[in-house]
Amino acid sequence: MTAATTIATGSPPDLDAFREQARAWLREHAPAPSPVTDIEAARAFQAALYDAGFAGITWPQDVGGRGLSTAYQQAFSDEEAEYELPTYPFTIGMGMCGPTVNDLGTPEQRTRYLPRLLRGEDIWCQLFSEPGAGSDVASLQTRAVLDGDSWVVDGQKVWTTNAQWADFGALLARTDPDRPKHSGLTMFVVDMHAPGVTVRPLKDMSGRAPFNEIYFDSVRIPADAVIGEVNGGWHAAVTMLGHERVSIGSRRRPKTNPLDFTAIAALAQRLGVSGEPATRERLAELYARERVLELFNVRLRQEAAAGIAPGARGSVAKLAGSMLARLAVDTVGEIAGPEIVAWDPEDTTGAAVALGINSTPSSSIAGGTNEIQRGIIGERVLGLPKEPSVDKGVPFRELKVGTQK
Ligand SMILES: Cc1cc2nc3c(=O)[nH]c(=O)nc-3n(C[C@H](O)[C@H](O)[C@H](O)COP(=O)(O)OP(=O)(O)OC[C@H]3O[C@@H](n4cnc5c(N)ncnc54)[C@H](O)[C@@H]3O)c2cc1C
Known part of the structure; x- marks a missing residue:
């Protein structure tokens, strides 16, 4: 069975038959658990998953998904829980970056990036956190300055999961320091193999190095790599964080x-x-x-x-x-x-x-963090009073954030 044959059928498949197909396919193709560092095996498995019609089950058909309802995704998730599939390197791309590009990307960006992601050809990472900007990510200092028809990026990111394998990153950078901190940010797609990008692994207390610190040294990003609007990065970030929470949860x-x-x-x-x-x-x-x-x-x-x-x-x-x-x-x-x-x-x-x-x-x-989630739930689900904001409306340049000039 290939994606071509399953997608071409038009009307949705019978749910029980779909579940049975998923079960049979996984029984035959799920590999024995292997170290997540076997990245080529992970790419090959993701490609096989796509060919079988089980990648992007709910994603739109125009970008290679199957356009099926969540009931089908649920059925597949139930079946895949029996195995330890090597799909971990694709979690950030499939769960966060891809859905954000789908929501906010141009038609050209959607068709350029999303089918490759589904087929395991590209691995993505999320470049938000910095040494001085985690919970308060809008305080970030990585700058992107427009120079002709490209942006030039300088700065540092940290705790970037899967960047050691990543082909692309969703980068949040400051494009206008004269605006208040939330409204001078822009989201870009950055090529992680571009000159000037340095990725250094960071070990956690388990002894593994699941995340990295990233340095951007005059990295050029083409103007058409903006996701959403220039200086509309906070909206793009909130969109991605929403997908992230659902994906992690x-x-x-x-x-x-x-x-x-x-x-x-x-x-x-x-x-x-x-x-x-x-x-x-x-x-x-x-x-x-x-x-x-x-x-x-x-x-x-x-x-x-x-x-x-x-x-x-x-x-x-x-x-x-x-x-x-x-x-x-x-x-x-x-x-x-x-x-x-x-x-x-x-x-x-x-x-x-x-x-x-x-x-x-x-x-x-x-x-x-859990404290940040509790704050969001308190304010936006339970309707409790908002946390006071001392820097509302103040241009970022005038805030005393880290070592910014
Ligand atoms: C395993 C792992 C993977 C990660 N992967 C990525 C990634 O791929 N990409 C990426 O961009 N980032 C990533 N991060 C970074 C993560 O998003 C940040 O660590 C997180 O947002 C917290 O920021 P911080 O570490 O700077 O802590 P801080 O923001 O400095 O927080 C320190 C403490 O203060 C508390 N605190 C801060 N503000 C408030 C508040 N307003 N109210 C109450 N308490 C508060 C926090 O809860 C925390 O206990 C990852 C982190 C980990 C641990």
Whole structure:
């Protein structure tokens, strides 16, 4: 089965038949888990996924998607949760950059970038955070100055996930320092292989280097690489952050992941504690929260398909996801007891659990911290009073931000 044959059929396929096709395809093609560093294998798998018609299930057909409803995406997600697919390098592109280009890009940008993304030909990263601008990303100092028919970019980004593999980045830069900080920003597509771009890996406490610091030294970006409007970058950033929160919040761990409910319940059984009331209570809470979040995400996806933007409720999904990850880690700790720090070196589950424990704290920071999500939910979902803003209307140039001149 190829995308060409499945897409050409016109009317949507029967949902049960689609699920059966997905199940059969994954059974035959899902590779054994491999290190995420095998980037060529990841690209090849993404291409195969596309050819089979399972990439961009809800994306528009004019950019290579299948234009199907979220019910089909849900069916595929249910089936893929049985496996650990090597799609991680494409998460930023598929979950954040692609949907933003689809929403705000020109017709030319949509057809240039989106089909390649779906086919695994390009990997994308998100270039927002800087050493002095994370939660308050509008304080960023990377500059883009128009010079003839191109922009010249200078500055530094940090914590950029997957930039070590990226072909393109969605860059937020300051294009007018005389405007207030939110209204002098522009979003660009930057070629990560362009002269003047330097990518340096950063290690986290798990020992891996999942993110990077990036230096831009007089990097030239063509004028047609602006996403949305010049000085309209804040709108583009908010659009992407909305997609990011839904994407992170709805990311499902494969059932083979040691921090998934199924794996934790199996661990409790293996250690002979699954019958203990305290363990049962913990497992029940974990299951209930995992299920509630799953259903909340189904609702967000259905609404998105009906044209209702998730808005601030994406923050609910993101916050709930990071709290769930923390609960999973705590539950594993309580079940495993002292073994949590002294696994048998031969036991691969132990190594995977240790990696999960060391990686979990980042989930309450990446994509906006828990405090920031709570602030958004308070103001925009619950209607509580707004956080005071001391720099509203003040030109960025007059603010005392970092070392800016
Ligand atoms: C694993 C990981 C991957 C990441 N990937 C990317 C990426 O691909 N691209 C990218 O651009 N960035 C990325 N980031 C950066 C991430 O977006 C920022 O780390 C995050 O927004 C927080 O910014 P900061 O680190 O500068 O902390 P700060 O903003 O300095 O915050 C420090 C502390 O102050 C609190 N705080 C700040 N402001 C408020 C407020 N108004 N109200 C209440 N509390 C507040 C925060 O909650 C936090 O506890 C990644 C981060 C991690 C951990």
